[in-house]
Amino acid sequence: MSTLIAAENLGHAYHDEWLFKSLTLGIQTGQRVALVGINGAGKSTLLKLLAERFSPLEGKIVKNKSVKIGFLDQEPSFTEGYSISDFIFSLENKQQQLIKEYEELIENPNPDEKTLNRLYEELSEHNAWEYEHEIKTILSRMGITHLQQQISTLSGGQKKRLALAKLLIEDPEIYVLDEPTNHLDIDTIEWLEKLLTSGNKTILLVTHDRYFLDNVCNTIVELDRGKIYNYSGNYAYFLEKKSEREAADESTFQKNKNLLKKELEWMRRMPQARGTKSQARIDAFYDLESKTKQRTDNQSITLNVKMSRQGNKILELDHIGQAFEDKKIINDFSYTFKRADRIGLAGKNGTGKSTLLNIITGFIKPEKGKVSTGETTVYGYYKQGGLAFNEKERVIDIVKSDAEYIKMADGQTISASQLLTLFLFPPKKQHGMVEKLSGGEKKRLHLMKVLMQNPNFLILDEPTNDLDIDTLNVLEEFLENFPGVLILVSHDRYLLDKMSEQLFIMEGNGEVTIYNGNYSEYRLSLDVAKEKPEAKKKETSTPSSAPSTQKKLSYKEQKELEELESRMPEIEIEIEKLTQLLLKIESSNYLEIQSISNSIETLNTEMDAVMNRWMELSEK
Numbered sequence: 001m002s003t004l005i006a007a008e009n010l011g012h013a014y015h016d017e018w019l020f021k022s023l024t025l026g027i028q029t030g031q032r033v034a035l036v037g038i039n040g041a042g043k044s045t046l047l048k049l050l051a052e053r054f055s056p057l058e059g060k061i062v063k064n065k066s067v068k069i070g071f072l073d074q075e076p077s078f079t080e081g082y083s084i085s086d087f088i089f090s091l092e093n094k095q096q097q098l099i100k101e102y103e104e105l106i107e108n109p110n111p112d113e114k115t116l117n118r119l120y121e122e123l124s125e126h127n128a129w130e131y132e133h134e135i136k137t138i139l140s141r142m143g144i145t146h147l148q149q150q151i152s153t154l155s156g157g158q159k160k161r162l163a164l165a166k167l168l169i170e171d172p173e174i175y176v177l178d179e180p181t182n183h184l185d186i187d188t189i190e191w192l193e194k195l196l197t198s199g200n201k202t203i204l205l206v207t208h209d210r211y212f213l214d215n216v217c218n219t220i221v222e223l224d225r226g227k228i229y230n231y232s233g234n235y236a237y238f239l240e241k242k243s244e245r246e247a248a249d250e251s252t253f254q255k256n257k258n259l260l261k262k263e264l265e266w267m268r269r270m271p272q273a274r275g276t277k278s279q280a281r282i283d284a285f286y287d288l289e290s291k292t293k294q295r296t297d298n299q300s301i302t303l304n305v306k307m308s309r310q311g312n313k314i315l316e317l318d319h320i321g322q323a324f325e326d327k328k329i330i331n332d333f334s335y336t337f338k339r340a341d342r343i344g345l346a347g348k349n350g351t352g353k354s355t356l357l358n359i360i361t362g363f364i365k366p367e368k369g370k371v372s373t374g375e376t377t378v379y380g381y382y383k384q385g386g387l388a389f390n391e392k393e394r395v396i397d398i399v400k401s402d403a404e405y406i407k408m409a410d411g412q413t414i415s416a417s418q419l420l421t422l423f424l425f426p427p428k429k430q431h432g433m434v435e436k437l438s439g440g441e442k443k444r445l446h447l448m449k450v451l452m453q454n455p456n457f458l459i460l461d462e463p464t465n466d467l468d469i470d471t472l473n474v475l476e477e478f479l480e481n482f483p484g485v486l487i488l489v490s491h492d493r494y495l496l497d498k499m500s501e502q503l504f505i506m507e508g509n510g511e512v513t514i515y516n517g518n519y520s521e522y523r524l525s526l527d528v529a530k531e532k533p534e535a536k537k538k539e540t541s542t543p544s545s546a547p548s549t550q551k552k553l554s555y556k557e558q559k560e561l562e563e564l565e566s567r568m569p570e571i572e573i574e575i576e577k578l579t580q581l582l583l584k585i586e587s588s589n590y591l592e593i594q595s596i597s598n599s600i601e602t603l604n605t606e607m608d609a610v611m612n613r614w615m616e617l618s619e620k
Contacts, residue, residue, distance in 0.1 A: 002029050004067055004174055004202055005050060011058030012045055015436045019045055020226040021058065027174065032196070032203040034213050036238070037223035038424075039440030039468045043206045044074055044178055046223065050204065051176045070172030074179050074439055074466065076163035078151045085147035088139070088166055095128040096169075099135055103147055138168050141188055143349055157183030157349070157384075168195065177205035181212050182465045185348045186491050186519070208464050208472055210235055210494045307484055310339060310456040313374035314485060315360065321368030322355055328510030329355050330366070335504075335514070337457075337485055344496045344519060345489045347506030353489050354384070356506070357459055360487070380455025384462040384489075387446045391435040395425060398434065398445065402452055423448045424471075440466045447475070456484035464492040493519055557617055564614040571607045575600055 003026045011021040019042030027033060027050075035043050049056050051071035063069075078087060089100035102119045105111045123129055139145070142161040154162065160183045167175065175196070181189050193215045196203060207213050213235050220231040220238035229245065231238040315337040322330040329352035345353050358364040359371060361379050389398060399416040406419050414422075420430045423444060429437070437445065443466045450458075458479075464472055472495070479486060479499050488499050496519040503515040503522055515522050578600050 003027065004029055005061065005063040005069070007046075007050060007056075007059065007061055009059035010046075010049065010056050010061075012042070012049060012056045014042070014045060015432075018226065020223070020228075023059070023226070023228055025050075025221065025228055027202060027204055029202055030200045031219050032201065032217045033205070033219045033221055034217040034235070035204065035206050035221050035223060036469060038470050039444060039466075040438045041223045041468075042226075043223055044438070047071070047176050047178050047204065047206060048073075067174060068170075068172040069174045069176055070167040070170055072164055072167050072175075072177045072180055074182075075156070076159055078159065080152070082151050083147065084144060084149050084151060084162060087151060087162065088135075088144075088147070088169065090170070095126050095131050096135075098122050098126060098128055099132045100147075102132065103136075107147065135169055138165050141165075141191055173202060175201060175203040175205070177203065177207075179206060179208070179466060181207060181209045181491060182462075183349075184491055186346070186493060187348060189491055189493075208467055208469055209492050210469065211492075307482070308378040308454045308456045309376055310484060311374050311376035313372075314339065314377055314457065315374060316372040317360070317369065318372065319369040320359060320366045320371070322352070322359065322364070322366050323510075324355075330359070330512060331510030332369075333512045334369075339485070340483060341485045341487075342499060342501045343485075343487050344500030344503045345487055345506070346496070346503050346519060346522070348508060351506035351508040352510075353506055354461065356504070356512070357381070357461060357487070357489070361459065377457050378453065378455045380450045380453050380458045382447055382450045382458075382460045382463050384465070387449065389434045389442065389445070391433065393434055394431055395434060395437070395445065396420060396430040399449070399452070402449060406452055407454070419448065419452070440468055440471070443467055444471060457487075458482060458484055459487045459489075461489045462491065463488075464490055464495060561614065561617045564610050564617070567610055568607070568614070571603055571610065575603050575607075578603070 006024075006026040008024055010023040010025070012019050023046075025046075035046065037043050048054060048071075050061060051069050052061060053071065085100055085104060089096040091097065098119060102116075102123060105115060105119065123132065142165040143158070144162060144165055151159065151162065164177075164180060164184075167177075180192065184192065189209070189212060193212060196216050203216070205217070217234065218232070220233065220235060222229040222231070222238070222242065229242075231241050233241075317333060317335045320330055320333045321328075333356075345356065347353055355364065359366050361381050362371070362373070365371075396416060399420060403416065405413050405415055407413050417427070417430055421427070425441075425445075429441075434442070434445075443463075447463065447467075463475065467475070472492075476495065476498060479488075486499065488496065490496055498518075500518050501516075503513075503517070503519065505513040505515055505522070507513060515525075517525070578596055581596060
């Protein structure tokens with residue numbers, strides 16, 4: 001494998017603090033690398049440096065000038081006044097410009113037939129029909145339909161999906177992705193996994209989604225206290241090897257600490273003015289002291305805030321109904337919440353998950369039905385959009401605005417500063433400005449403020465976005481021991497599986513289905529339901545007393561199998577001929593193109609039926 005891009009002796013600082021120095025990293029063709037590390041370690045900065053968004057303070061990035069890098073920012077920015085179409089379709093790409101003109105034209109209810117025929121000819125001439133299909137598939141998966149819409153009118157999540165769509169369409173030599181699964185529903189994440197693992201793509205990404213990380217990446221690179229550690233394998237392998245490394249580091253640290261103590265005693269015994277000290281030994285002392293100071297004890301967040309007392313009545317939803325612009329979002333939904341309910345809220349983007357949460361918490365009054373909340377119910381609502389912090393305010397003042405002292409689950413009262421320390425905000429960060437925090441650190445601060453309210457009804461709407469995996473592990477530990485009601489909205493399948501015992505599934509037509517089980521169990525039940533009709537069909541055709549050995553084909557079935565085997569290559573030839581004909585048409589009209597396309601679609605349908613029947617007979 002050849003190295004596509006490399007960082008040599010890289011060093012960079014942020015707000016006068018070095019994130020890393022003398023860092024060296026190489027990405028080879030076909031490597032799918034996950035960059036992991038705690039929030040604030042410099043992961044996003046390293047991605048931007050490798051994507052050549054700005055230059056490092058020290059060292060250099062080495063790559064071939066012809067290598068194209070596609071970069072997905074955590075929070076993409078766009079040129080003012082651009083429409084979706086302006087952004088997606090590159091001016092330098094003739095095929096894309098033809099597709100842009102064609103897509104814009106067919107959005108018109110009455111397209112000009114002469115222009116349409118011209119575009120058909122040019123698209124065929126430039127072999128762009130397959131490319132047009134790929135682009136439409138990507139845009140559709142990302143929920144992008146109205147190409148003339150101004151980007152400024154999109155939400156943050158829609159902008160992230162638009163930026164990802166553009167990158168997938170361009171298909172660069174190197175994909176550099178910062179949290180690519182944020183704002184995607186689970187179906188789209190699973191589709192993206194298949195797309196990124198097809199072919200021989202080279203990928204460097206940061207993600208908190210452990211299922212996605214395991215399914216996509218074959219190399220883990222950890223950024224820890226300014227140093228790089230490489231692991232060839234999946235996430236489980238990384239965890240195993242990391243624990244071994246940390247154990248070795250701990251042993252080395254203790255040895256250095258003991259040696260430093262002896263050397264310190266030696267330094268203190270020697271008179272300051274005396275020049276007989278060994279200079280080499282003095283230099284070794286300061287080097288050892290530096291190494292020991294660099295090492296910080298592994299900290300962990302202790303989430304054990306007090307929960308408010310919960311009464312018998314918690315929350316009742318009685319025949320709730322809600323619609324927006326004649327579209328049914330929730331249709332006649334009822335549920336009585338019980339103590340220790342652990343509910344995952346699932347559904348595609350736009351099916352009404354946030355609407356249901358806003359009805360539950362009283363931000364929206366439903367058009368129909370009644371919401372009855374218990375007197376002792378205290379909500380803790382972690383919203384997907386986060387909190388709008390004053391960037392020029394100190395972190396500790398953000399917390400003190402809620403409370404100077406906080407009561408913990410064990411009855412102990414601690415100060416705002418002590419709580420921040422538990423949440424991995426050291427004194428220097430506590431007294432620094434909010435603007436100096438990373439995206440993940442801001443989300444951690446938001447989560448802390450929610451838990452400070454001592455809720456007994458906790459709602460987490462996409463809590464995993466931008467949090468590091470270490471923080472997620474501790475959050476999971478807290479949620480496992482949380483005795484109140486939990487509603488979790490997350491595209492993180494790992495978190496849904498671990499935390500939910502019941503699902504509310506937003507079907508998209510106003511219906512809310514209740515499923516008892518976690519997400520993986522739900523998906524398995526869907527697969528089983530698909531297989532049941534076929535299994536039932538086979539079961540009814542075979543007597544219950546029949547032996548378990550496979551039957552031989554009858555004469556009629558054998559003849560059918562032979563006919564199917566001869567028909568398959570015939571269909572393939574017919575499809576190929578029609579496809580070539582479609583590409584060679586120079587002066588055609590819409591009806592001719594449509595007729596040929598319909599014929600190809602009919603043949604593809606026939607091929608699917610023939611293949612399914614052939615496989616069924618072959619298995620016998």
